[in-house]
Amino acid sequence: MNKDYYEILGIQKTASEAEIKRAYRKLAHQFHPDKSGGDEKKFKEVSEAYQVLSDPEKRKQYDQFGHTFDYQSTAGGQGQGFGFGGFDYSGFGGQGVEFDFSNLGDIFDVFFGGERTREARGRDIERRIEINFEEAVKGASLPIELEKNIVCPRCKGNKAEPGTEKVTCPECKGAGKKETIRTTILGQFKSIATCEKCKGEGTIPKVNCHECGGAGISRQKVTLDVVIPAGIREGMTIRVPGGGEAIESGKSGDLYLEINIKSHPQFYRKEDDIYLDIEINFAQAALGDKINVPIIGGTRQINIPAGIQSGNEIRLRGLGFPRLNHFGSGDEIIKIKVITPKRLTREEKRLFEELRKLGE
């Protein structure tokens, strides 16, 4: 299912918007299902590719997150596991991006559309957390408090009181499952079900664990330290494998943390760049100046060149958000606004009038 949108449209990765449009028109025309010789499947593919590539924002994401991006859903993928620093993308616009934290610190690999094999596992827990702007830039380790079922710390999920044995389940004689034979007028029907008593384990504790009463799990308040990667974007979701609810027999569910980033009083974000509006006066604009501007975690002296115009930008390279899945960082971009004084002192007025005379 590795549909490459560029391939589908038969264009280069560097194709311009006009080229994308042209390719789409031609193919949409060719495959339109209402036409003889049309092909609905191909038509849909082409439309899907166009929807993504014609939108600069989506295209950028697609380019960034790789060609295995599955636009439609997470279903029907290759069924790969998420055993390494994965990055599971199931949506658009920054929605539904997951990080796998089983291998922290590695470069995040990207793949999409994988359907995980389902076995008995506990429920997932979803939480929305708010982080501040600086944390999104620098990354953070945040304590997440949850009340959830965890594997019983006393018996480690074994269900037996520590130091006591487990014995063969009398119900299933250790088989873990039970056969029931039903006799009907049509004959005998055999059905096999997991043994209720031992939950399929074949053994039961001689003495139940005093903490969990033999359930193997207990409900507790826990704090998980979750690492938020530097450069994370609004609406992304971090997946913490095993961070969800534990169950009696089977794996714990996962914890999904949807990230909301608080706005900053001065900075704002576009892609991986940080923007900052700075106001300067006429004299600074005309003569130039050295000023201090805030950067994440401090200040930086910048040079305002003489003759700068309102709307000009000064770029501080590498001081933006780290790029997820890429090396390097965005920039901090200072947008200059030259302020016209609204009220002048007598002296200022005199000076401006002199300037006017000079300009005449």
Ligand SMILES: [Zn+2]
């Ligand atoms: Zn226990």
Ligand SMILES: [Zn+2]
């Ligand atoms: Zn049993």
